[in-house]
Amino acid sequence: MKANFKLAWRNLWRNRRxxxxxxxxxxFGVLLSAYMSxxxxxxxxxxxxxxxxxxSGFMQIHHEEYWENKSINNTFELDPKLEQQVLNCKEIDYxxxxxxxxxxxxxENLTKGVMVxxxxxxxxxxxxxxxxxxxxxxxxxxxDEGLIxxxxxxxxxxxxxxxxxxxxxxxxxxxxxxxxYPIRGLIKHPSPDLNKxxxxxxxxxxxxxxxxxxxxxxxxxxxxxxxxLNKSLRKIRNNLPAxxxxxxxxxxxxxxxxxxxxxxxxxxxxxxxxxxxxxxxxLGTIMMMIAERRREFxxxxxxxxxxxxxxxxxxxxxxxxxxxxxxxxxxxxxxLLVFQYKNPIPLTGQTAQAMEAYGFEPFMFFSxxxxxxxxxxxxxxxxxxxxxxxxxxxxxxxxxxxxLRS
Amino acid sequence: xxxxxxxxxxxxxxxxxxxxxxxxxVNLSIAEGEFAAIVGPSGSGKTTLLNMLGGLxxxxxxxxxxxxxxxxxxxxxxxxxxxxxxxxxxxxxYNLIPVLTAKENVEFIMQLQGKPKKDRxxxxxxxxxxxxxxxxEKSRPGKLSGGQQQRVAVARALASKxxxxxxxxxxxxxxxxxxxNLLDIMEELNxxxxxxxxxxxxxxxxxxxxxxVITLEDGKVISDIRKD
Numbered sequence: 231m232k233a234n235f236k237l238a239w240r241n242l243w244r245n246r247r248x249x250x251x252x253x254x255x256x257x258f259g260v261l262l263s264a265y266m267s268x269x270x271x272x273x274x275x276x277x278x279x280x281x282x283x284x285x286s287g288f289m290q291i292h293h294e295e296y297w298e299n300k301s302i303n304n305t306f307e308l309d310p311k312l313e314q315q316v317l318n319c320k321e322i323d324y325x326x327x328x329x330x331x332x333x334x335x336x337x338e339n340l341t342k343g344v345m346v347x348x349x350x351x352x353x354x355x356x357x358x359x360x361x362x363x364x365x366x367x368x369x370x371x372x373x374d375e376g377l378i379x380x381x382x383x384x385x386x387x388x389x390x391x392x393x394x395x396x397x398x399x400x401x402x403x404x405x406x407x408x409x410x411y412p413i414r415g416l417i418k419h420p421s422p423d424l425n426k427x428x429x430x431x432x433x434x435x436x437x438x439x440x441x442x443x444x445x446x447x448x449x450x451x452x453x454x455x456x457x458x459l460n461k462s463l464r465k466i467r468n469n470l471p472a473x474x475x476x477x478x479x480x481x482x483x484x485x486x487x488x489x490x491x492x493x494x495x496x497x498x499x500x501x502x503x504x505x506x507x508x509x510x511x512x513l514g515t516i517m518m519m520i521a522e523r524r525r526e527f528x529x530x531x532x533x534x535x536x537x538x539x540x541x542x543x544x545x546x547x548x549x550x551x552x553x554x555x556x557x558x559x560x561x562x563x564x565x566l567l568v569f570q571y572k573n574p575i576p577l578t579g580q581t582a583q584a585m586e587a588y589g590f591e592p593f594m595f596f597s598x599x600x601x602x603x604x605x606x607x608x609x610x611x612x613x614x615x616x617x618x619x620x621x622x623x624x625x626x627x628x629x630x631x632x633x634l635r636s
Numbered sequence: 637x638x639x640x641x642x643x644x645x646x647x648x649x650x651x652x653x654x655x656x657x658x659x660x661x662v663n664l665s666i667a668e669g670e671f672a673a674i675v676g677p678s679g680s681g682k683t684t685l686l687n688m689l690g691g692l693x694x695x696x697x698x699x700x701x702x703x704x705x706x707x708x709x710x711x712x713x714x715x716x717x718x719x720x721x722x723x724x725x726x727x728x729x730y731n732l733i734p735v736l737t738a739k740e741n742v743e744f745i746m747q748l749q750g751k752p753k754k755d756r757x758x759x760x761x762x763x764x765x766x767x768x769x770x771x772x773e774k775s776r777p778g779k780l781s782g783g784q785q786q787r788v789a790v791a792r793a794l795a796s797k798x799x800x801x802x803x804x805x806x807x808x809x810x811x812x813x814x815x816x817n818l819l820d821i822m823e824e825l826n827x828x829x830x831x832x833x834x835x836x837x838x839x840x841x842x843x844x845x846x847x848x849v850i851t852l853e854d855g856k857v858i859s860d861i862r863k864d
Binding site (some may be wrong): 531 | 719733
């Protein structure tokens with residue numbers, strides 16, 4: 231085997247320039263594909279973060295009718311037994327109670343529909359890092375009677391810290407909800423959409439506003455490891471009594487999942503086109519290598535090398551080309567993407583406006599997910615293995631006399 | 637003792653609509669230790685005969701027995717193994733593996749045979765010395781002259797200790813000095829180690845050295861002269 235490796239390796243460098251050009255095409259293909267994948271996955275991660283880490287959490291328990299009809303009437307009372315039952319599942323990290331509804335907020339002559347989120351300040355910080363996002367004033371405390379609002383909303387309503395926000399809404403079972411609350415702080419929510427409409431209140435204060443004492447719209451359930459999400463979802467779902475239901479973030483945001491999947495499929499097609507072009511380049515090189523050495527193959531078989539052994543050497547040569555290209559591509563793409571991960575590309579002008587209009591931060595984010603890298607290596611490997619069928623067939627079909635005369 | 641028995645050997649090509657009888661009923665016996673030349677004009681069937689003798693080409697009829705093994709009874713894979721163990725080849729254009737050094741080229745066939753490294757190296761150095769290439773072990777074919785490459789090819793052909801060596805026009809690309817030198821080496825190996833050499837050649841110098849001259853014409857043996 232060592233001799234086969236040695237021979238294959240030396241054969242590879244018989245025409246150094248040609249091998250380098252072929253390796254170069256793979257190198258740039260891998261680099262381009264890794265860059266493209268990282269950019270795609272980075273934007274998906276950001277989208278998911280926006281939904282999971284800055285809003286929904288990984289799973290939520292609701293009243294079974296809430297998701298179909300998101301009314302304050304479809305809330306549930308927090309049962310400590312339910313909370314304990316969920317926390318008993320070893321994959322679960324923590325739970326966060328929430329009461330969420332809508333209200334009309336106003337100041338002076340300005341009004342705006344807002345999303346009111348009753349939260350436990352400490353627990354919610356754990357999920358959304360809210361305290362770190364306060365840009366002016368301070369974060370809520372437990373039992374706080376004030377509120378914090380999105381920076382965009384404050385700008386719209388021309389309000390600042392210590393100003394008063396008036397809200398009216400419909401409370402539990404049709405009771406009128408109205409109140410005026412001091413603004414403790416302004417928050418820059420990562421979602422531009424929510425930044426323009428979010429109002430955070432302490433949970434008890436919110437329940438009082440909506441006359442929904444001890445009631446929740448959702449119990450956010452977070453797992454310790456993302457990999458355990460589906461397992462824990464199944465576990466909880468199987469043991470969840472009526473009238474509760476549990477949903478994963480994917481079930482709560484099917485549009486997002488679909489958007490990511492279709493975009494990912496588009497990326498796969500693009501990458502396949504790149505790899506198919508590269509593969510034809512490799513195939514061309516291999517075909518030339520074989521055509522040039524037909525006589526040599528004839529001699530080698532004549533003096534006693536089995537065809538399968540010759541095929542193995544040719545297989546190694548093909549694989550070496552793929553591996554050198556893929557590894558060099560990865561060696562360069564890893565530091566490049568680490569840099570891009572730490573320094574997302576800021577978008578400007580209309581592109582930035584369009585991104586913000588869709589509720590995303592105007593940045594091109596990158597991902598360092600292992601799949602970004604191993605998928606390129608695997609794809610190159612698969613393509614080179616497919617290409618290596620050609621030299622294997624050639625070695626097995628070689629006509630000895632014709633080869634020796636060539 | 638005969639190591640090769642050829643009985644009524646035929647090779648017919650059906651190129652286009654004309655049947656060409658490249659070898660047409662050849663009967664030959666070759667004994668161990670012979671130094672034989674097969675001669676004849678172009679197209680007389682020398683190379684075809686040698687190819688069939690080396691198991692590189694299939695006969696259309698007749699038999700070839702080498703040490704009582706009928707070549708046509710061997711499978712493709714067994715035939716390759718048989719060639720590796722029993723037949724040495726020297727080609728007109730040397731045909732060394734260009735990415736291997738002289739030493740590695742000679743060693744190559746022994747690696748295929750799975751011989752231990754120590755034995756391989758010992759035999760390689762011995763053969764390279766015998767063909768006058770001591771000190772050029774690490775040279776690749778591109779750095780050797782035609783004559784030197786052909787001497788490496790002879791060493792390679794002998795590496796597996798074959799029963800006989802088939803040399804197809806081995807001197808065709810060599811100048812007279814290299815030809816003389818190569819023939820002397822082969823003759824010496826033939827005499828000292830009793831290695832059987834069978835040449836196909838146009839070269840009168842080879843014919844002069846050969847102790848047996850078999851002349852082919854139109855695929856038939858028209859004369860078989862032993863000089864001894």
